[in-house]
Amino acid sequence: MQLKSLLSEAIRDSFKELNITPKTTQVNEAAKPEFGDFQYNGVMALAKELKENPREIANRVALVLKENPLFERVEVAGPGFINLRIDKKFLEDNLLQALDSRAGVREKEDKIRVVVDYSSPNMAKQMHVGHLRSTVIGDALANLFEFLGDEVIRQNHIGDWGTQFGMLIAYFEENAKERAKELSDLERFYQAAKKRFDEDEEFATKAREYVVKLQSGDKECLRLWREFIDTTLAHTQEIYDKLGVKLGLDDVRGESFYNSDLPNLVEELEQKGVAKESEGAKCIFFEDKAPLIIQKKDGGYLYATTDLAAIKYRVQELKAKRISYVVDARQSEHFKQVFETAKRAKIVDDSIILEHIAFGMVLDKSGKPFKTREGGTIKLKDLIDEAVRRAREIIGKDRDYSDEELEHIAKVVGVGALKYADLSINRLSNYVFDWDKMLSLDGNTALYMQYAYARINSILRKAPEIESKKVIIGDELEKKLALKILSFEDILNRAYIEAMPHLITNYLYELAGLFMKFYENNPILKEGVKSEIRDSRLLLAKATANVIKKGLNILGIEVVERI
RNA sequence: GCACCCGUAGCUCAGCUGGAUAGAGCAUCCGCCUUCUAAGCGGACGGUCUCAGGUUCGAAUCCUGACGGGUGUACCA
Structure with a gap:
């Protein structure tokens, strides 16, 4: 039951009887046991506004409240606190509710459809400690929303697109005899490929070419890519199952999913005058902030572009009214810009809540980022x-x-x-x-x-x-x-x-x-x-x-x- | 430089949208098992709420400015 709402109602009703409009009906738990169970502090601010004596108003309110069987005792104290003691009988009569299958909790009245975006592991890598908070907090919030009656759509926005796959494919081609069947192999390959990419310009160029090939739908590239993804997702699912996190393969909507929408999206943003060209790139500008780039000068798209496409999909196809991103606090600027852009482009209207549910980093006892003794990421x-x-x-x-x-x-x-x-x-x-x-x-x-x-x-x-x-x-x-x-x-x-x-x-x-x-x-x-x-x-x-x-x-x- | 987050007991953290004498756990010390799980409970010790102004009847909480720590900041995700 919503105990506090009941108390607020009682407060509201008593003011109504006195023909006074309160500033707030918020009731708080009592600061001290001597004060009772709850206290209402709203009289002081109100009295000031009305230029009246707070104690006098408090007394009048208290007098009405005393009629309410909900209270065993109503007292005015100090400058105008109203201390409330709940009647035992009320608790005795209502406690049994807490024994039902919902522990006495009702669903909300205004149920909405909400997308919770969380976890987002990187492909071709094992999940590490950096994914822990998003996964755990996101799942808990999704559960909470669901329990209170919302229709929750979990979305796992995996990083399954981009230059790293060009790298991997290029590396595979170079080392055609070695085939990665296990994720651990894949991860080793990834590191080797990254090294080559950083050190060898020729390799890097080839890797970029593979990205283009992949994006244009080359069959062999796609086949390899799919293999990487499936191998990684199998591992990811193992972790979710171990953790008891309710994410499944059905919830996966990776970056690749939005790929085909990106050209249209950029064009739309340009047409609406939201995006402009600058130094060859398509950008959205902000006051006092670096611009948000949605298309590079080489024509490539960025994660901001994908995020915008995802918002569009979630609003238009999934019909979400609230979209909650459970992502590292370091990305707060990114989300601010993406959300602002979505609003400017009228992809979302004011009725839709876009929120970045930010969280801090995982540190060790000495206050440094939590790593293995060797300085590697913790799996x-x-x-x-x-x-x-x-x-x-x-x-x-x-x-x-x-x-x-x-x-x-x-x-x-x-x-x-x-x-x-x-x-x-x-x-x-x-x-x-x-x-x-x-x-x-x-x-x-x-x-x-x-x-x-x-x-x-x-x-x-x-x-x-x-x-x-x-x-x-x-x-x-x-x-x-x-x-x-x-x-x-x-x-x-x-x-x-x-x-x-x-x-x-x-x-x-x-x-x-x-x-x-x-x-x-x-x-x-x-x-x-x-x-x-x-x-x-x-x-x-x-x-x-x-x-x-x-x-x-x-x-x-x-x-x-x-x- | 600018933006965001954080700053509360020795340590790790709460503090319910501005209320009465700022709370837990750990650590330290002291009590409580012939009786429902002592893997528990009680007590003691421990605070200029980083600092300085402001707003007001009233500030850890709101505003401004310092200081300290973290993070981000044009074509990576």
């Missing part, structure tokens, strides 16, 4: 394997599992830790990679949440059938827990609007923490606990588990019943 495959290996070590230490069970839990915990660590910090910050912190049981980690979930399940397994479906809020801990459980929808909505997954992890951490405290102090199955109380606490525990599971699933993280 995503190795990163995942290492996460699972470490998880197995930690998990297996004090517990007895069958081999199968250990393997399964290690995967869930290891992969979960890897993803959660990335998702739990504000995406705009650079992210410091730390194995120990990631797999720690203390603090805001996946394992802490998974542990809380498993613990609850352990209780539920031992518990008798719940007879009375009635929640009784007995103390402040239970009340806080219930309030938190019912705030799930508020948080998801905020995370949706801001495209910020860390809001969800923060919430889950608070929820799990509150449960742990509740659990320490309020016995459930111990002797002497009356059956109504026991059942009520079981319901609270069950609702907590349900929300944790749902929240983690949205983030793309699994849970295990036993840990």
Whole structure:
């Protein structure tokens, strides 16, 4: 349920009764427990505008609010804060909602079709740590959008076109006897080809010729190209499956897909007067910024051109209303220019949201870009394997599992830790990679949440059938827990609007923490606990588990019943 | 040079669109298992919110300007 919206409504209604138009109806969580559960701070600013006494207005509003059965207590404090205590009965009546399959969360009313563009691996290369954040954050956001009712079209804009393929094909021709069947070969070939390209002008020219040949549809070139792509995609898919990321081959719309549209697009932009020629290149100009080049003087196209063609396709063919690019913050200028160009060219109108969901880099503990000891890029495959290996070590230490069970839990915990660590910090910050912190049981980690979930399940397994479906809020801990459980929808909505997954992890951490405290102090199955109380606490525990599971699933993280 | 992002406890990070005495985890120290998973919980210690102005009843939060760090910046993606 949308608890905060309900509170805002209550505020709005009470102002209405007083014939006052409030500046805001936004309600915040109380800063201190003594203040109650929520506080409304909007009176002060309003009073200033009306040139009236804030305390007096607050008193009048409070008087109306007191009539609302939602509140147990309404108090005016300080210069005009209105402190609100939610009635226990309200929580008791509504908590059971959180037990349903959507953990009590409704879909949005205004459902839209949204394209989420993420992951975008390079072809002819293994996925590396540089692809981690886009893949993990993008998938989590796609899940979130979907869960709230949007129709999500995942798009994997792979780099499957361009000079690197000319290089590869040229290198293959030179070394016709060697054939790459494995991606690892392909990658080695790529490096060798790159070296030749950089060092040998003749080779470079040949490589460029191959690009032209490829673009003009030469059969043999295309055949080789297809082989490279398929080999790489097979590897990519393995990584997605390991990560539990919901990208598939159907979601792939690489740069090559837009290739045939590029000449038309450039012409269109020229005709509309958006693009102009300068020094032989077709450019779009901006104030105080370098121009965006969409066609080189040699006639070649650039990734800006492809991005524009992709926007056109996504708007016109896919009918997207929101297009979210989950891409490295370093490209923010590029996207600003591309979006601006799309608007100038009227490829998109104002009703369509184009957004760059930027994120920072992955750094090591010393603050430098995260690399192997030798300075190479870290392969995503190795990163995942290492996460699972470490998880197995930690998990297996004090517990007895069958081999199968250990393997399964290690995967869930290891992969979960890897993803959660990335998702739990504000995406705009650079992210410091730390194995120990990631797999720690203390603090805001996946394992802490998974542990809380498993613990609850352990209780539920031992518990008798719940007879009375009635929640009784007995103390402040239970009340806080219930309030938190019912705030799930508020948080998801905020995370949706801001495209910020860390809001969800923060919430889950608070929820799990509150449960742990509740659990320490309020016995459930111990002797002497009356059956109504026991059942009520079981319901609270069950609702907590349900929300944790749902929240983690949205983030793309699994849970295990036993840990 | 210009643009964008970041600057909060020793370290890693929150801080809910301007509210009351700025919060977590790690690290350090101290408590709590004959009883539901101690892989847990509680407490202590730790802060000129980089600095300086401004806006106002009220600023970590908004504005301006410094300083420090990162990133980008005409034919690579």
